[in-house]
Amino acid sequence: MFRLGTTGQKCLKGLHLIAVACWIGGGVALVLLYFLKPGAGPNDGVLYGVNQAAHHVDTWVVVIPGAFGCLLTGLAYSLFTGWGFLRHGWIALKWAVTLGAIAFGTVCLGPWERGMMDISGRMGMAALGDPAYLRDEWLNLTWGAAQVVLLMAVVFISIFKPWKNLGKRKG
Secondary structure: OOOHHHHHHHHHHHHHHHHHHHHHHHHHHHHHHOOOOHHOOHHHHHHHHHHHHHHHHHHHHOOHHHHHHHHHHHHHHOOOOOOOOOHHHHHHHHHHHHHHHHHHHHHHHHHHHOOOOOOHHHHHHHHHOOHHHHHHHHHHHHHHHHHHHHHHHHHHHHHHHHHHHHHHOOO
């Protein structure tokens, strides 16, 4: 099987780190956009604008491209270097978190975000009193922040590499 050389692995690591920065940085930006809402003022379009900005940062600009960048560069690492998919426990955990986070974002975070954008587009600032909007907002903020913290923890797992060599443990 084809293996990347040293230069190829360094380029792949650079791409992987850029994708990680996009995914986590975008997630932090989404959480911080929440705090712009109280200062939105009486203008109905401002709340919708904040929600629309969050949606675009998530969908097209940073978060989803970063997440899939992590997925694709991780796949390349597993296939074209000696790291493999399940050879080390820390890599197996990274795979589980990556796939789980992408699935959770697709099934939960994305629909909650779109719901907030749709409701604020129809209702303007009155959305801040709508139970469905407030539910989506609370779920998105709480679980979005939790996902960002989990992704940050995965960065440290990548640095410290616990659970090395699962197949070579001494009995």
